[in-house]
Amino acid sequence: MTAPRTHKPRLFRDSVHNIIALDTADPVDRVLLTLLGTEEFQRLRRIRQLGMAYLIYPGAEHSRFAHSLGVLHLAGRMLRVLYPGDTLPEAQRLATLAAAMLHDIGHGPFSHAIERSTGIHHEELTIQLLTDPLSGVYRALADYDPQLPQQVARFIDPHQPRSALTDIVSSQLDADRLDYILRDGLMTGVKIGVYDLERVLSMLEVAPDADAIVVSSRAKEAVEGYLLARFHMFKQVYLHKAARAAEAMLEAVLTRAAELLRDGHPIAPPQSPLGRLLLGHRLTSAELTRLDDTDIFVALKTWADAPDPPLAELAQGLLHRRLYKTLDLDPAAPERVQQAVAAARDAVAELGLHPRLHLCLTRAEDTPYKPYDPHAAHRQRPILIRHAGTVQRIEDVSDIAHLLGRDRYTSVRLCFPARARDAVTAAAGDAVRQMTLPF
Numbered sequence: 001m002t003a004p005r006t007h008k009p010r011l012f013r014d015s016v017h018n019i020i021a022l023d024t025a026d027p028v029d030r031v032l033l034t035l036l037g038t039e040e041f042q043r044l045r046r047i048r049q050l051g052m053a054y055l056i057y058p059g060a061e062h063s064r065f066a067h068s069l070g071v072l073h074l075a076g077r078m079l080r081v082l083y084p085g086d087t088l089p090e091a092q093r094l095a096t097l098a099a100a101m102l103h104d105i106g107h108g109p110f111s112h113a114i115e116r117s118t119g120i121h122h123e124e125l126t127i128q129l130l131t132d133p134l135s136g137v138y139r140a141l142a143d144y145d146p147q148l149p150q151q152v153a154r155f156i157d158p159h160q161p162r163s164a165l166t167d168i169v170s171s172q173l174d175a176d177r178l179d180y181i182l183r184d185g186l187m188t189g190v191k192i193g194v195y196d197l198e199r200v201l202s203m204l205e206v207a208p209d210a211d212a213i214v215v216s217s218r219a220k221e222a223v224e225g226y227l228l229a230r231f232h233m234f235k236q237v238y239l240h241k242a243a244r245a246a247e248a249m250l251e252a253v254l255t256r257a258a259e260l261l262r263d264g265h266p267i268a269p270p271q272s273p274l275g276r277l278l279l280g281h282r283l284t285s286a287e288l289t290r291l292d293d294t295d296i297f298v299a300l301k302t303w304a305d306a307p308d309p310p311l312a313e314l315a316q317g318l319l320h321r322r323l324y325k326t327l328d329l330d331p332a333a334p335e336r337v338q339q340a341v342a343a344a345r346d347a348v349a350e351l352g353l354h355p356r357l358h359l360c361l362t363r364a365e366d367t368p369y370k371p372y373d374p375h376a377a378h379r380q381r382p383i384l385i386r387h388a389g390t391v392q393r394i395e396d397v398s399d400i401a402h403l404l405g406r407d408r409y410t411s412v413r414l415c416f417p418a419r420a421r422d423a424v425t426a427a428a429g430d431a432v433r434q435m436t437l438p439f
Contacts, residue, residue, distance in 0.1 A: 038136030046292035052246035057188035070179035075100035099155030192232040195225040231368030248360035253314035324415040340431035347423040371405035
């Protein structure tokens with residue numbers, strides 16, 4: 001007599017979470033496994049999670065694929081804590097997990113640099129892929145329920161009503177942030193990106209009156225550690241001056257390539273996904289799925305031998321890590337910054353360099369926690385904590401969260417070739433940010 005066939009889970013070995021398992025006997029996990037095999041999700045293997053940061057942190061070679069699997073894993077753990085047993089309908093569980101898993105599928109090559117060059121944001125492209133009947137992710141979701149693609153897309157749309165389920169996918173304490181802080185800290189070797197994940201997860205609950213995620217006050221210190229870890233990761237990794245300089249160079253090389261392509265120079269095939277992107281066309285789902293970091297690397301190797309000197313210099317600099325130098329300007333003096341940029345462009349031009357391509361201005365800011373602001377255009381939901389029997393905003397019961405909510409890390413930098421350092425520094429004058437010691 002033949003023994004009954006057993007369903008074995010699919011196991012994925014992960015550097016952060018150890019084992020991520022999907023149960024082939026679970027209808028929800030079977031849909032997730034189908035999504036995992038789609039071209040749109042597999043493409044994330046070819047998109048670096050940290051963009052150009054690998055030029056600074058040699059270990060930062062991890063992909064958005066690994067991160068998205070981690071987000072799926074954490075979203076599942078959050079659901080099991082918030083809705084134990086079978087208290088959450090299967091369809092809602094699937095929609096939440098699919099949204100967590102697919103939240104990054106719209107990212108282009110080198111993600112944020114491409115977004116700044118094209119003006120197209122990854123959230124828009126994620127929704128496009130989810131709702132396009134020709135995409136693999138749409139078909140995988142629609143085979144379960146024809147309404148599911150739109151339901152998942154609503155998790156990505158920031159203008160949709162908020163709930164505890166949407167908090168899992170996108171909030172100030174969501175599965176995305178909980179994963180990338182630990183993952184990016186591990187892969188870069190930055191030890192500050194560590195917090196007590198297990199304590200945070202074990203102390204989550206749903207506030208029925210607010211339909212929002214609430215953290216027990218017993219995990220207050222763990223959440224404070226999470227906010228501090230995120231703040232330091234932004235300062236040390238995400239806004240690192242050399243990484244930002246490399247991103248500025250990538251934006252500049254793409255801008256130059258687009259100019260040349262519009263002028264009829266055969267920089268890239270105009271009908272290729274990269275060519276159409278450079279020309280400002282909205283990509284179809286199929287074109288987006290074919291575009292990844294590899295296309296940029298191939299283009300850079302081609303452009304390194306281009307007859308256009310600025311294009312060739314920028315491409316060679318990115319390929320061989322000859323990065324622009326940086327000069328921090330005072331973000332508290334916008335008028336002086338504007339004057340400094342104008343003077344620096346003149347100084348660069350006098351050296352015979354291209355004032356727009358050989359001098360880049362980067363702006364970045366982050367706050368580790370956004371307190372509730374009733375006057376904000378898009379009100380960010382605060383992190384809620386159950387304290388003394390009532391649900392309160394964490395900034396009202398935590399001195400650290402209160403202080404972090406008032407802190408804002410801001411950088412305004414000029415990026416330029418090393419040979420322009422003296423000229424740019426002199427031109428910037430008193431707009432240069434003075435680093436002072438706190439004693």
